[in-house]
Amino acid sequence: MVNGFLAMLPLLLAGLIVFLIFWGLASAVRRGVETFAAKRSEFPSAGMAFGRLAYIGLMLLGALVAATVAFPSVTPAKLFSALGIGGVAIGFAFKDIFQNLLAGILLLIRHPFRAGDEITTGGGFTGTVESIETRATYIRTYDGQRIIVPNSVIYTETVTVITAYDLLRSHYDVGIGYGDDVTTAKAIALKAVRGVEGVLSDPAPDVLLWDLAGSSKNLRVRWWTRPKRSGVVEVRSQVLQAVAEALVAAGIDLPFPTTQVLFHDQTEASDGDRRHQREGWPAGDDVPEPRHINALTIVRNDEQR
Secondary structure, three states: OHHHHHHHHHHHHHHHHHHHHHHHHHHHHHHHHHHHHHHHOOOHHHHHHHHHHHHHHHHHHHHHHHHHHHOOOOOHHHHHHHHHHHHHHHHHHOHHHHHHHHHHHHHHHHOOOOOOOEEEOOOOOEEEEEEEOOOEEEEEEOOOOEEEEEHHHHHHOOOEEOOOOOOEEEEEEEEEOOOOOHHHHHHHHHHHHHOOOOOOOOOOOEEEEEEEOOOOEEEEEEEEEOOOHHHHHHHHHHHHHHHHHHHHHOOOOOOOOOOOOOOHHHOOHHHOOOOOOEOOEOOOOOOOOOOOHHHHHHHHHHHHO
């Protein structure tokens, strides 16, 4: 065994030297790809990912070549046949890893978003993209948390890119009373919105009658801002405050939802003609007289006595 090991020692040293050569070559290629991407590309994370992939590929190739040099009985044909058989088991065992790797490569090639963009993932996570790596995408939420989302989830689910364009429109529904004039309220709200700093004049804001709700006529106030989250939130607060104060100062009612509960045998006589169908009351000429709540309470108290 000692003689056999000593006889194999030169081959083992040769295989180690070959592996070290490939290791140095892989490291140089990785640094070169990252440097080139940092200087020429607007997506530095893509350069890091492809440099890492090139490094892994060259290291695997170096390991195969070193194995054939160190062990002459191991031919490339035998290596590839062994890899073909074991590849199936490896594929099943690392299915999720390979899926995330492929999705990460597609994301880095197609660039649906980049580091620094603000996105909302299909899982409901909203924040700024820190980096896109081969396995996962790192997102920093607005409350200072880091969310690591697998690339397969990012690629297969819906993603909203908030900062994809230079402008972002926001809106809010404001309810006014049914007795208030819609044209006047729209003019007051529009003037208030235009006076808020951060609201763009082009495209111009507008106010629309959007809904005739149960307790109010709803006006939809719409305005445009820059898409950064901090600016959007601040401008939204100022717009709501300005619109509310302007409408109240002009005597426009801002009603809240109300509900009226009507007992059919306690309807006031002034509520209408109950000989016609009204709010579930049976129609006809023979209808009972209304019983007032206060009178009903007095009768029950007398009965109890």
